[in-house]
Amino acid sequence: MDNANLKPSMEGGLEKPTRHIIDWKNPDFLNEEKYEEELRRVADACHGCRRCVSLCNSFPTLFDLIDESETFEVDGVSYTDFDSVVDHCYLCDLCFMTKCPYVPPHEWEIDFPHLMLRGKAIKNSKKKISFRDKVLASTDMLGKMFSRYFVSGFVNFFNNNKVFRKLLEKFGVHRNAKLPKFVSKTAKQLNLTNQSNTSKFKVAIFTTCYHNFNEPGVIKDFYDILKHNDVTVEMITDDNCCGMPKLELGNIEEVGKMMEKNLPKFKNSLI
Ligand code: SF4
Ligand code: SF4
Structure with a gap:
């Protein structure tokens, strides 16, 4: 050198x-x-x-x-x-x-x-990732299963039930850990689109699993602000999880696949 x-x-x-x-x-x-x-x-x-x-x-x-x-x-x-x-x-x-x-x-x-x-x-x-971590990192799968009419109320009830939480602890989830609530209507089901004829700006919203399945109110607030400011808004609905939970488990290959699936959808939404 x-x-x-x-x-x-x-x-x-x-x-x-x-x-x-x-x-x-x-x-x-x-x-x-x-x-x-x-x-x-x-x-x-x-x-x-x-x-x-x-x-x-x-x-x-x-x-x-x-x-x-x-x-x-x-x-x-x-x-x-x-x-x-x-x-x-x-x-x-x-x-x-x-x-x-x-x-x-x-x-x-x-x-x-x-x-x-x-x-x-x-x-x-080395296949040392626990079953609990694999399940908890599948945020899109859990959201699709539990964020539904009737099912969400059922799941939220049990997640706040002390007896059930003791059982869940055997699976590796601490009984006092705060769990996200599931909703009966996801952010993507709120039909949040706005077409502005005067604005040159357009925003495509990627909800993320958490805001889609657990906190859609944040997306609704964001949409309201954009609409108030006359911005064209499109909700990306055919995306998948960004993969961050799987990245935290070191599953880089899977994250790469998720990114490849998401990128064309992001690009199409901004045309
Ligand atoms: S050397 Fe380590 S501890 Fe120090 S600033 Fe960098 S990352 Fe932090
Ligand atoms: S080690 Fe660095 S990147 Fe990791 S959690 Fe701590 S501050 Fe964040």
Whole structure:
């Protein structure tokens, strides 16, 4: 490598973050030896920095593992114990986007969320995703089943019933966890379209599973604001789930398929 091209080392980067693509089709992506090497390199940087301790549960879990190890260093943490760090990350991207001074183009190239996603993808490739997580991540399937006339009231009643919640706990859902309510009429069934003859603006609404099946009022409010401002509105009705819950389980292949199905529908809606 030509050392003349290397930037002088800085404590932290001051440039805007550069995102590298997720190289998930590369065979090395699921190579656990290479992943562990990168995991320990990044964990060591985080151990010396600790800026992100208040962002989520991933970082305190990582720091507790290090502080409670025999060496008080990353080498004292067993590889399998890092699983809990990966599980606590919900890929919000806060650490990368707002906190970390060592993201690319800084020479340390720290990308904690993408590293966590790689850990999740490895877990998924080893078929270690629980049945509960698979069901809960199928938000579109649950919504289609439960957001119906009569069925929604039935499901909401049981989700608030203490005896049923004790049974549901055996399936891995904590009895006090707040569950989303299902509706009898989804956002897509509200026929929210507006054709403006005077406006040059058009908005196509992608409801998302949550707002379609659980909180259609938010979509209705959004539609009312657009209509009030004389904007043409079209509701995308033949889309599918964006795949975010499955991304959080590391099922990148399935997310890619969902994206491929959604993209042409999004493009058609904006013509
Ligand atoms: S991306 Fe993950 S690790 Fe980073 S702040 Fe969000 S939850 Fe925490
Ligand atoms: S992700 Fe960056 S800012 Fe956050 S603890 Fe690790 S090195 Fe520090």
